[in-house]
Structures are given as C-alpha cells and as structure tokens.
Amino acid sequence: MSNDDISRFEKSKKEWEETTLKKTLSARPERAEKFITTSSRPIKRLYTPTSFSPDDYLKKEGFPGQYPYTRGVHATGYRGKLWTMRMFAGFGTAEETNQRFKYLLEQGQTGLSIAFDMPTLYGYDTDAPQALGEFGKCGVAISSMRDMEVLLDGLPLDKVSTSMTINSPAAVIWAMFIAVADKRGIARKKLAGTIQNDILKEYIAQKEYIFPPKPSMRLVTDTIEFGTEHLPLWNTISISGYHIREAGSTAAQELAFTLGDGIEYVKWAIERGLDVDAFAPRLSFFFNAHNDFFEEIAKYRAARRIWAKVMREQFGAKNPRSWLMRFHTQTAGASLTAQQPENNIARVAIQALAAVLGGTQSLHTNSMDEALALPSEMAVRVALRTQQIIAHESGVANTVDPLGGSYFVEQLTDEMEAEAWDYFEKVEALGGVLPAIEAGFFQQEIADAAYRYQHEIDTRQRIVVGVNEYDTEEQLQIPILEMDPQGYEVQVARLNEVRRTRDNRAVKSRLADLRAAAKGNKNTMPVILDAVKEYATLQEIMDVFRDVFGEYQEQAII
C-alpha cells in the first residue's frame, strides 16, 4: 500500500473520531475511565490496522505449520486432529485412581494425566512423619514400583499417552513407570507421555523443590539425555507457566518467565553435549488459561513466535520440529470461586475456548467444585463435556487460527512479545535464571502482581461475579468426593509388604550405586531404574539425593 493510501486511512479515522465517536461519547459516556485486562493491562477503545504490508504478515504471522508458528503448529489446525482432552486426576490409593482413569477413558478422554499426593511430590513415603495428614489428598500416593503397578493395571500404556505431574522426584517416578512397562513387555520406544520435571518454576512459584537449583538442574538434564536416547516419544519436560500464573503473576510474566526457564534448560542440555536438534523437539510447554479471553489467546500466539525465534536464531536449531512450541493448557484454578460454584462452569468454558483459539495441543478443564474440595465424578464429567461441546458444537475447530488478523489480537500478541523480551533482558542483567531465583526477583514480581490483583478486587475496581458483586445468601450443596477411609491402611500395608518381601541386600547395594552416581557426574537414570526395579522406595532413593545434594531453603518474601 502506498503512502497515499495510508494517509487516506488516517484521515478517515480522524473524521470518525471527530464525528461519530464524539457524538456517541457525548450522548453516552463510557462505563469506565479505563478498561484493563485480568493482568491490569490497559485496553484501547478500538484497534485498527497498523500495517498494510504482506511482508509484515509473512514475518510476524506467516502460515500455520511454518516459522514463526504464530498461527499454530499444524498446517490444518484442528481440522486434522482435535486437541487431546486430558483430565488431570489422582487421589487416595493407586486402586482408586486406577478406577478413575478407567472411568475417564470410558467417557471419551484421550490421554491420562496423573496427580500425585504431597508426600510423593516431596519424595516421602506414605508413612513418613512429614507426611502426616497428607496421604492421597491432592493426588495418588506412590511410594514404590508396586504402587505404580497397581496404578497402571489394565491401562493401555502403548496406546494412550500418559502425563505425570511430578517435579523434584521426576526421575524416580518416571523410572517406576518405565520399569512397569519393561515388566509388561512394552518397548520403551513406544512409550508416549510427559513428565513435568520443571524444577525452575518450583523455585519461582509452586515451591515444591527439595535440592538446591544446581543439582536439581543436573537431574533434569539427566532425564533429558536419557529420554533423547531411549524414549523418543516421551516429553522429558513440560516447561510450565501454569503455576507461575496461579501464584499470581500477570499473563506477560507467565509468558516471559516460562520461556526464560525453557531457554535455561536448553542451555544446560547443550552444555551436557547434546545436539539441540536431538532433544528440542521433545520439549513441551504448559500454560494457564485465565479469564481474560483475548489476552490469553495473544499469550499463546506470542509464545509460539518467541520460541521459534529463540530456537532458530539464538540456538541455531535447524530442524523445524525444534522451532515449534507444543503446549498443554489448564484452565485457571485460582479463578474458580467457592461462592456459587456452578458459575465456575461458565468461567471454565470461556477459558477453555481461549486455549483452543490459542492453538493448544491438549487441555484440562477444571471442575466447578475445585475451590471447595477434590472434584466429584459428576463435576469432572461436566468439565470434560465442556471441551467436547467446544470441539463438536461451537464450530471454532473448523478453520485454522480463526482470530488471526484481528487487529486487536495481533496487536496484543505484539505487545506480549515485547514485554517478554524486556523481561529476558532484566533476567540476563541479574546474571541469568538461577541468580535471579536466588535474588528472589521472580518471586517479588509475582507477589506484587498478586497483591495488586487482590487490591483491585477489594476496592471493587475488579468485579468477580458472586464474590464482590451479585452475591446471594443461598448455599448450593454440591456433592463432595469421599475417599476410601481405609485407603491409608491399604497403602501402608502394601508398603510394609514391599519392604518385607523384596531382596533387601540388593536394595542396599543399588542405593550404594546410586550414591556413587550422585556424587560423580554420570547420568543417574540407569541406576535409578535398577533401584526401583528392586523395589527401593521413593523416599529411600530421594534420601540418598538429599544426603548428597543437601536441601534448599528459600528466603521468604512477602
């Protein structure tokens, strides 16, 4: 387009402002002086084209399935294959969770996702003193390979992919999974799935760390190396913004901190001597889907574009599969309200729709009752049905990136990208991700954003339906999940039987091998596998690491 065309456009815009807009505003002023997103980002009244050049389109958006992937990683979007509907589940004993998985598969779910209980996440066995009261509360308890055998019993591990939300003890839990598959004769190269294994966001947000950052990063790099060699279909890490957002960050912080973590993992793997194109295609991401519809969509689109640039330009990756970002999405737990919980169905639907329009590869939709307790079966079904309605009834999966070209969405995408690059520079100035963690940089940024958000609600600058507006006295009774009251005894009995019947001499010797490996610099995965196969417990293995690596204490920041 010529300069003449542009000036004609600007002239028309100005005329509109001075006539139609002015008249409307004088007849009816706007509802607020300023409009902001969930992340307090100011939003303009109207977005109009900023560019009339096909070159800009090709550079910034391009075509789906091609660099820089702004419009998605598949050339045909969801016309080829819908996203994977993957509901995160886990509670109580391995038996109970196994039953829930079978139910979800019968209901049309297409992938498994395992939640572990707190003791497991911290590398404690169920009967450890630190585990008091925590058994099975927010996930399934796995203390040894025997529990994993029960958990996976009858599940088609070679046909569905399995995601495991586990971080500090990721290598050990993954080894238990692989050991069960080995025992069932399923080839390792056929195993598909993901371990979260993202320790950096634990220091930044979720705080389920055990060891100091450096030995933790070494264990993560061990799993990346092992997976690259032996499990080509396994995502050895799911670099997660979800928890950063839940801790209170803005959308742009979620984007920037997550991708910054991703860059750090790539650096460590390259340092280990791995070829970037050998491991990068198996890096996966995990984002939050919060309430602010367009800001979320812009976040996913910006994430793909930034990652493609980083991998190609900064790390020199040559394989296009290394450039493209695949991600899982979960709707925002922190957005759910305990008041009028049925309203959460509507929130989840809006959030899920944003994830789909943002091009997610898989999706978990939260259940309406999660601000109150673990989800009941009925609530989980409604959440899964929400995804199925989006997929089959809404029509949004019929075309690729339906919002591409929206003046608003494209400009928000650019803004999000620019903010992320600014943050990368700030972190670099602090000496990188690890020093920034130790300095409490991310933690402070998140705490500030969380406080601002709460303040906006408290002062009613932000309306939360059913909480600070439209509240009712009426209490809705929703069914709450009851767990097997005998679960703890079942689990501890199994654990004691394992300790009694295994070859305790072999366990001792494997743990000694593990200690030597931890002190040295060889990959720990093969020795962990040997130890779990002898039924060494999770805590026995993690205690060796605690002893060798030490435990991390953070500076508490308000």
Add this chain to the structure above:
Amino acid sequence: MPERKIRVLVAKPGLDGHDRGAKVVARALRDAGMEVIYTGLRQTPEMIVESALQEDVDVVGLSILSGAHMALLPIIAQRLKEADMEHVLIVAGGIIPDEDIEKLKEAGIDAVFNPGTPTQEIVDFITSHVTLD
C-alpha cells in the same frame, strides 16, 4: 504513648507450597498497620508454636491448601494451648470445606476464611478480637 501494634505470625503448615494467599494476606495485614512475621513454607506444628512463642504474637494465621487441615490445624491449636498461648487468636484460610469448618472451630480455630474473602474482612476480624494490653 502510641498504642503498640498487633503482632501476627503468618504460617504455612503442611507440605503444600501454594503461598499466594499467605503472602497476600500477610501484606494486607501489614498495610493495615500490624506487625507481620511470615514463617515461610513447610512448617511443622512444633515450628509454628516455637515461632509464635519467640515472636510473642497476638495472632497466628495458618494457610493450608493441601487438604491436610483436619490433621494439622487441631494439633497446632492444642500445642499453642499447652504452651500457655491460649489468648492467641488463631485464624485459618485455604481450601476448607464447610463441614470441616465447624469441626475446626470446636478444635480451637477462631475463624476460617474461605477463598474469595476480602482482606478487609480478615483485618476487621483480627482488630475486633484482639485486645492489646
């Protein structure tokens, strides 16, 4: 002489690391003019009682989101009582179902604040229940 400030210990018992609520509340109490001590994560009941004693607080605020509240909160209330801190106001927040709230109150927790509680409500509850000597 200016009145002394209300002293509050904000603590995270249990294993969960979800500290968003604890931090937001800690900051709101501080902004409301209280002196706030935040323990950080993974505090055992013993550690919490020890900190409450050492810091000579008027209020103990407990934040827990893992579901282990029924196992941990009554123990903390009991231990505070045993340590002659019966006068200390104990408040809790987190994902706590209604049916548990009654039981916690019987066990000595003075108030339980659910998700969505305005921070001002917590401030008001504390200022109206603490008498400074």
